[in-house]
Amino acid sequence: MELDELQDTWNELGKQTAAKPLSAPAGITSTHKSILRSRLYRILLPEIAGGIVCLLSILYILLHFDRLDSTGFRFTGILTILLLGAMCLLSLCSLQYLYKSEDLNRPYAETLRAFSYQKSRFCRLQKINLFLGYGLLASSILLSTRIFGRNPVTDNKYFFLITYLTGYYFLFFFSRKVFSGYQKTIRETETLLQELSAG
Amino acid sequence: MDKKEAYISAIRENQDLIIKVASLYTNTKEDRNDLVQEIRYQLWKSFDSFQQRSAIRTWMYRVAMNVAIYQLKIDKRKITAVPLEENLVALHSTDDDDYEEKWHLLKSRIHQLNLLEKGLLLLYLENRSYEEIAQITGISASNVGTRISRIKEKLRNQIKK
16 A cells, blocks of 8 residues: 555545545433543443452451561561552552643643653552562562461462462563563653653 | 624534544544544544634644544553454444545554654545645654654555565
C-alpha cells in the first residue's frame, strides 16, 4: 500500500461516514453519563478490594502479634505489615492519576506530555509493587507458621519447600510477562517525552 | 441559536471528524463506539469553553484527540496488547471487503507510529494546513512540516519492507 493509497483509504472513511450519518446526538443532557468515568469505577473496584484485603491482613497480624514468640518472628511480622501497607499505598497512588481531571482544550502535545509522565509513573510504581510482592511472599509464608498456630500443614517437613517453590514459580512467571510489559511501556513513553521536548 | 442547537449543529456537521478520530485510536468496534459517545459528551461539556478564536472544527479536533488520549489512560492499564479487530471499520453494513482490507492495512501501518506521530498523521490525512495542525497540537508549524516528512519516510520504509 503506497502513501497515496493510504490517503485514498482515509478519504473513503470520510465518504462512508458522510453517506450514512449517525443518529442525532440525543440525550446529551444531564442524563448522559461519561463512559470513561463509569469504566474508571470498574477499574477502581478491584483495586479497592485489594486494598481492603491488605488492611484486613495487617489487622489480623496485629491481633495475633502475641503469637510471634521470638525476635525473628516479630521482626518478620513488622516487615510484613510494612510491605502490606506499602503495597496498598502504592497501588492507590498509581491509580490516583486516573482521576485527575484534565483540560480538554489544551494542545494535543501538552496532553501527550502529561499522559506520558503519568503512564511512566504508573508503570514504575507497579514495578516496585511487583518487587515488594516477592518480599511479601517470603515473609508471609514464614509468618503463617506462627500466626495460624502449629498444625499438620505447617509442621510438614516439606511445607517450606512446597510453598516457596510454588509461590515463587507462580510469581516469577506471572511477573515476567507483566514486568516486560511495564518496561516496554516505560521505554516508549520516555522516547515520546524526548520527542515532545525536542518540539 | 441556543447552546444545545449550536452544539447539535456542530456535531452534525463534523461527525466524520469524531468517527475518524475514534476509529484511529481504538482497536475494537465496542471501544470505538464508546469513544464516539465520550467525545460527544466531552464536547458538550466543554462547549462553553469554545472561545471562537479558532474555527469550530479546529477546536473539535483538539478536544476529540485529547479525549482519545484519556481513553488510552484507562485502556493501556491492560498491559496485554489488544489485537486489531477485523471488520473494525464496519460503521455501516458494508459488503466492501476490499475496503475493509485496505482499512486494516492502514491501521496496521499507523499502529507502528507513536501517539504524537499518529495525531500528526491524522491531521495530515485530513488535509489540515500546517498552521492549523500547529494550532491543534501546540507544535510550531515548521516543526510540524519536519515531523510529517519524517512520518512519511517512516511509512515509505514500512511499505518497502
